[in-house]
Amino acid sequence: MSAKLPFSSVGIIGSGLIGTSIGLALSKKGVSVTMLDQDSRTQGIAQALMGNQGEEISGAELVIAAVPVSAFPMVITTLERATFKSVLIDVTSIKIKPVLEVSKSSLSSSQFLPTHPMAGREFSGVESARADLFEGRPWMIDSTGVEQQALAWGKALIESLGAQVIDMPAADHDQAVALVSHLPQLISSLLAKQLTGKPASWLELSGGGLRDTTRIAASDPTLWKEIIAANSSAIAPLLKSLASDLNSLVSNIESESFVAGVIKDGQAGIALIPGKHGGKAREYTYLPIVIEDKPGQLAAIFDECAKVSANIEDLSIEHSPGQETGLITLAVSHSDAAILKAHLESEGWDVHAPRS
Ligand SMILES: NC(=O)C1=CN([C@@H]2O[C@H](COP(=O)(O)OP(=O)(O)OC[C@H]3O[C@@H](n4cnc5c(N)ncnc54)[C@H](O)[C@@H]3O)[C@@H](O)[C@H]2O)C=CC1
Ligand SMILES: O=C(O)C(=O)Cc1ccc(O)cc1
Structure with a gap:
């Protein structure tokens, strides 16, 4: 036991x-x-x-x-x-x-x-x-x-x-996951679908934004078709609301103020997503570090973080084809960011100004 x-x-x-x-x-x-x-x-x-x-x-x-x-x-x-x-x-x-x-x-x-x-x-x-x-x-x-x-x-x-x-309760759960899991899955798949048939040279320009919004488009269709079918009554109204927003955007795509409103509404929404332990919304500091394009760089950075007990909450890696350097951005707490920046710089890493 x-x-x-x-x-x-x-x-x-x-x-x-x-x-x-x-x-x-x-x-x-x-x-x-x-x-x-x-x-x-x-x-x-x-x-x-x-x-x-x-x-x-x-x-x-x-x-x-x-x-x-x-x-x-x-x-x-x-x-x-x-x-x-x-x-x-x-x-x-x-x-x-x-x-x-x-x-x-x-x-x-x-x-x-x-x-x-x-x-x-x-x-x-x-x-x-x-x-x-x-x-x-x-x-x-x-x-x-x-x-x-x-x-x-x-x-x-x-x-x-x-x-x-x-x-x-099960009924509340099914409503909630329609919003936080099933809708994102469908949108991610629809977004990724737009990429098919487009020039490969365009796709080489893909950055973190496209990767973040399409990651779950790689999901298994067999598994997902059943999930969506079982919760279609909760998902349908969300899709209708989104379709209405999309139609309004199509009609107003030339209006700077309308588009600014769309981006602003999105900011208000993202601020509502809780942090990783279900606490308050994220308040990380983002630390950009330039890395060389050679094996072991990521492991070496993790090793440096461990040395000063800095907890990595999230990370992203930007790397352009043919480029000899890449940029890794670590999301850490405000206090860890200051300690980590000083430590990495003392070890010779190219660390840039943190942003919130
Ligand atoms: N994939 C994900 O990220 C998540 C999935 N889930 C749920 O967990 C469940 C499992 O999902 P995954 O592990 O991702 O799927 P999976 O496809 O990786 O594994 C499912 C397994 O069940 C087996 N299986 C199917 N019918 C069976 C049967 N009658 N008897 C014995 N084995 C059978 C399949 O051969 C397969 O190995 C699903 O209901 C899914 O909705 C829940 C949370 C996250
Ligand atoms: O990969 C992700 O970000 C997910 O959200 C995975 C996931 C898939 C299905 C679920 O029912 C719950 C979680």
């Missing part, structure tokens, strides 16, 4: 990005983890990563369903057949649907904790899994009607992975 966790064995159904990331983090804490997947190759890799043999899933104290939205009913059927009586947790990106599906099954609704980690990557699959994926991220649960032990186990699991529990 792990020192901190109230359970010692976990079965994870779905050995992709999310399932294997949870498994890796739990294995590191001494929990016995059994990985299952419909794909035997994937299951083999995931189980090998856990460093143990795996056991019968029906014997696990806690089962986590980490499958696509459409596969959750199959997980329910598997557990029904195994007369599974213990705690079940899911991680699917929408919440009303799985709650309804469990309520219609012979599984106990009070032993089922619906959850959603607001962490992930644009790359799916077992190969993309990382034990630290959930560190510092919000992880939604809906505790409505959930029995005490199931709730305590779910919270212990989430907190042990370094995530922050946010309890809200």
